[in-house]
Amino acid sequence: MKKISFLLFLTFLISCTSNTILKEPEDLIPKDTMSLLIQEMMIATSSKYVKNKNLQKKINYMPFVFDRFRIDSTRFQVSNLYYMSKIDVYQEVFEDAKGNLEKQKEFYDREKNKLDSINRDSVKKNKLLNERLIKAKKDSLEKAKI
Template sequence: MKKGLYLLIFLMAFSACQSVEETKKPDDLIAEDKMVEVLTEISIMTSARNFNKRKFESLGIKPENYIYEKFGIDSLQFERSNAFYAANYMQYENIYRQVKENLQGMKDEMDSLREVERKLNDSILAAEEELDSLQVDSLRIKSDSLKFEQDRKLDSLINPRSIEIQ
C-alpha cells in the first residue's frame, strides 16, 4: 500500500513538471525606460479611474486607448513587451522599482505644492485678519478723536470769567 502511494505521488509530481519555454524577445519590444513611463502612466490612470469611475464613463475616456496613443504603441505590443519583461524577473523588478520611484517623486512634488499653497492661504488669512483689526483700530481712533473734539468744544463753552482763581 505504501509503495502504491509513493508511486502515485511520484507520478503526479513527474506529470506536473513540464518544460517551460523561455519567452522570446519580441521584434517590437518597448524599451525599458519607455516601459517605465508607460507603467507609471497606467498606474496614475488606474488610480484616477478608481477614484471617479463615473466621470471617466460620462466623458467617454478610455484610459488604455489614451496611453497607447500617447506612447505610440498598441495593445499587442504592450502585452508582448510586458510578458517578456515579466519572464525576466530581475529586469521586471528594476522596472517596477523605477515606476515606484517616479510615483513617489510625483507624490513628493504634489505634497510640497500643497504645503506652499497652505502657507499662502495662511498668509492671506493672516493679512485679512490684520486688515480687519487695523480697520477696527482706525475706527476706534476716529471715534476717540471725535470725543476729544467734543470735550474741547464743551470746555470752550465755559466762560473763562466764571472760573475762580485760587
C-alpha cells in the first residue's frame, strides 16, 4: 500500500511540472527588436479609430508594421509565444516598449505646447495689430471730418 501511494504521489508530482518554457526558435526576433515591434503595434492598434490625412477611419495598420520590420505574422507569433513562456523577459520587453512610448508622448506634448504658445502669441499680435488698425482708421476718419 505504501508503494502504491508513493508511486501515485510521484506520478502526481511529475505531472504537475510545467512544460511551458519553449525551445528557442531558429528565427527568433531579438529582444530589442521585439520591443520596438510591440511599440509600433501599440501605436498601430490605437490609431485604428483616428482619421488619417484622407479622413478615413478603421484602417488596419498591422501589415505596414510587419512590412517595416520585414517579418511575417507567423514569425511574430512564434517569437511572441516563446517570450510569453519566459515571463521575466516578456515583461522587460513590454516595460521597454512602454518607457519608449512615454518618452515619445512627453516629446510630442512639449512640441504641442510650443506650437500652442506660438499660436497664442500670434493671435495676440494679430489682435493688437487689428486694434491699432481700427484705431488708426477711426483717427483718420475724425481728421477727415474736421
